[in-house]
Amino acid sequence: MFLVDWFRGILASLAVWRKEAKILFLGLDNGGKTTLLRMLTDESLGQYQRTQHPTSEELSIGNIKFKAFDLGGHAIARRVWKDYYAQVHAVVYLVDSCDRERFAEAKKELDALLSDDSLTNVPFLILGNKIDILNAASENELRYFLGLADSTTGKGQVNLEGTNVRPLEVFMCSIVRKMGYGEGFQWLCQYIK
Numbered sequence: 001m002f003l004v005d006w007f008r009g010i011l012a013s014l015a016v017w018r019k020e021a022k023i024l025f026l027g028l029d030n031g032g033k034t035t036l037l038r039m040l041t042d043e044s045l046g047q048y049q050r051t052q053h054p055t056s057e058e059l060s061i062g063n064i065k066f067k068a069f070d071l072g073g074h075a076i077a078r079r080v081w082k083d084y085y086a087q088v089h090a091v092v093y094l095v096d097s098c099d100r101e102r103f104a105e106a107k108k109e110l111d112a113l114l115s116d117d118s119l120t121n122v123p124f125l126i127l128g129n130k131i132d133i134l135n136a137a138s139e140n141e142l143r144y145f146l147g148l149a150d151s152t153t154g155k156g157q158v159n160l161e162g163t164n165v166r167p168l169e170v171f172m173c174s175i176v177r178k179m180g181y182g183e184g185f186q187w188l189c190q191y192i193k
């Protein structure tokens with residue numbers, strides 16, 4: 001209960017002082033986007049129907065709009081999210097940290113996003129999800145395979161204003177166990193302007 005309230009508090013404080021924020025949840029299918037969206041609304045857990053491709057889901061909390069899209073061979077989805085949001089305030093990129101076979105695909109999609117002109121300087125929170133599973137990759141392993149070993153900008157309060165450096169960090173989490181993503185969102189919120 002405390003964790004849930006704390007997490008909601010982070011989002012509520014963002015909603016209070018911002019007029020509007022648009023946050024994209026992106027990643028390959030099966031990464032946990034739908035589960036995270038559901039968690040943000042009602043903390044209800046469960047198995048969700050795998051959504052149809054190209055898939056998108058949306059929810060609003062106050063003035064914050066969250067929208068999730070699957071990437072990976074879904075050129076249509078990419079076009080749709082680009083059309084949908086003229087401006088995105090933050091990206092949450094989810095990776096299944098147990099699915100090593102798809103790390104290369106996850107990296108390819110992430111690289112494409114990081115070099116996308118419409119997302120220049122948009123903060124990126126990378127969530128390595130499913131760490132409750134025994135064979136999950138460690139944070140260092142995930143950073144390595146996503147090519148982020150040297151490009152993350154630091155956890156905690158790192159002032160990047162005036163530097164032209166995009167805030168980028170990796171946080172490991174288990175959405176079903178309600179672990180780790182709150183810290184990630186707390187980090188991200190400081191950069192949502």
Ligand SMILES: Nc1nc2c(ncn2[C@@H]2O[C@H](COP(=O)(O)OP(=O)(O)OP(=O)(O)O)[C@@H](O)[C@H]2O)c(=O)[nH]1
Nearest residue numbers: 029030031032033034035047050051130174175176
């Ligand atoms: N063990 C574990 N399973 C998780 C976790 N988060 C999500 N899952 C499971 O992973 C599967 C995919 O989760 P979704 O939320 O549907 O993933 P998605 O990114 O929305 O992918 P699609 O539904 O395919 O579009 C589901 O069976 C979830 O229950 C987690 O933290 N730990």
